Amino acid sequence: xxxxxxxxxxxxxxxxxxxxxxxxxxxxxxxxxxxxxxxxxxxxxxxxxxxxxxxxxxxxxxxxxxxxxxxxxxxxxxxxxxxxxxxxxxxxxxxxxxxxxxxxxxxxxxxxxxxxxxxxxxxxxxxxxxxxxxxxxxxxxxxxxxxxxxxxxxxxxxxxxxxxxxxxxxxxxxxxxxxxxxxxxxxxxxxxxxxxxxxxxxxxxxxxxxxxxxxxxxxxxxxxxxxxxxxxxxxxxxxxxxxxxxxxxxxxxxxxxxxxxxxxxxxxxxxxxxxxxxxxxxxxxxxxxxxxxxxxxxxxxxxxxxxxxxxxxxxxxxxxxxxxxxxxxxxxxxxxxxxxxxxxxxxxx
Numbered sequence: 001x002x003x004x005x006x007x008x009x010x011x012x013x014x015x016x017x018x019x020x021x022x023x024x025x026x027x028x029x030x031x032x033x034x035x036x037x038x039x040x041x042x043x044x045x046x047x048x049x050x051x052x053x054x055x056x057x058x059x060x061x062x063x064x065x066x067x068x069x070x071x072x073x074x075x076x077x078x079x080x081x082x083x084x085x086x087x088x089x090x091x092x093x094x095x096x097x098x099x100x101x102x103x104x105x106x107x108x109x110x111x112x113x114x115x116x117x118x119x120x121x122x123x124x125x126x127x128x129x130x131x132x133x134x135x136x137x138x139x140x141x142x143x144x145x146x147x148x149x150x151x152x153x154x155x156x157x158x159x160x161x162x163x164x165x166x167x168x169x170x171x172x173x174x175x176x177x178x179x180x181x182x183x184x185x186x187x188x189x190x191x192x193x194x195x196x197x198x199x200x201x202x203x204x205x206x207x208x209x210x211x212x213x214x215x216x217x218x219x220x221x222x223x224x225x226x227x228x229x230x231x232x233x234x235x236x237x238x239x240x241x242x243x244x245x246x247x248x249x250x251x252x253x254x255x256x257x258x259x260x261x262x263x264x265x266x267x268x269x270x271x272x273x274x275x276x277x278x279x280x281x282x283x284x285x286x287x288x289x290x291x292x293x294x295x296x297x298x299x300x301x302x303x304x305x306x307x308x309x310x311x312x313x314x315x316x317x318x319x320x321x322x323x324x325x326x327x328x329x330x331x332x333x334x335x336x337x338x339x340x341x342x343x344x345x346x347x348x349x
Contacts (some may be wrong), residue, residue: 050079052190064173088152090148134196137238138214141231151264151277153218154285164282169277170244183314190309191310204239226288228331240320250276261278291334304324
């Protein structure tokens with residue numbers, strides 16, 4: 001079991017909520033375990049013990065960094081013989097099946113909707129240019145082969161994390177029902193997405209259904225783990241993706257050790273009505289977009305997305321939106337502390 005000689009002292013919480021914390025069972029006893037990376041025994045509450053060799057590693061000294069104790073057994077890099085995840089096959093039929101892409105009527109080719117959707121997108125762009133701060137639909141790569149490579153990179157990350165692809169919020173038995181997601185419960189109210197914004201989001205969803213994915217590439221970094229890069233220029237105020245996963249009550253996740261991947265969906269006045277998005281079983285590319293280290297000026301400069309909760313037809317939804325122009329090859333980052341400012345990011349790269 002992970003982190004032997006530890007006991008849990010607080011409930012797990014989602015991004016933008018207070019984090020779970022751990023401490024040695026006997027804080028007054030001598031702690032003879034030191035981190036193999038920094039040779040320090042300080043901050044024992046942050047030391048993970050390998051279930052094979054029993055050596056210690058600080059969560060923040062590991063590469064990629066761990067922000068919380070993982071579920072089940074944990075093995076250090078040497079014992080796990082960690083390798084770069086195996087790439088998803090760059091085979092069109094496999095990618096179509098994995099993402100459940102709608103096929104063309106006369107073939108198995110990924111739909112090319114550049115004529116119909118492209119015209120609508122251009123029309124919307126002309127209207128949006130007349131007014132400020134309207135959400136823009138993402139602009140997919142024109143080359144179908146490049147889109148296959150982008151989707152294969154996401155499939156690689158999802159498969160490595162044992163996650164099924166989903167582009168919608170999901171409500172499953174034993175968790176929060178759909179009726180619980182009412183934006184009216186939000187403490188202090190929730191901003192309503194405009195009619196034009198709702199149409200833009202629907203356009204993005206339709207493009208993804210047809211295999212016209214956002215122009216993003218998921219890459220594996222030895223320091224940050226899976227992370228996301230822009231694969232073409234992205235304009236300020238563009239919808240990148242919706243944060244999706246299983247919807248659950250926050251109270252049901254008090255013993256969840258994967259709190260670092262949860263996202264606040266509804267911050268209600270009544271704690272029993274608070275909802276979170278849990279992307280550990282079903283998710284999309286949002287799960288792999290990194291957070292900034294907002295304890296340093298350098299970290300804050302990296303931010304190029306913002307996380308925004310909207311009331312959409314009475315339901316709470318979470319969108320990741322570009323907050324400035326993003327160049328091709330630039331990694332995507334947003335602030336996990338967009339609301340409550342309590343998520344621990346001081347050790348983020």
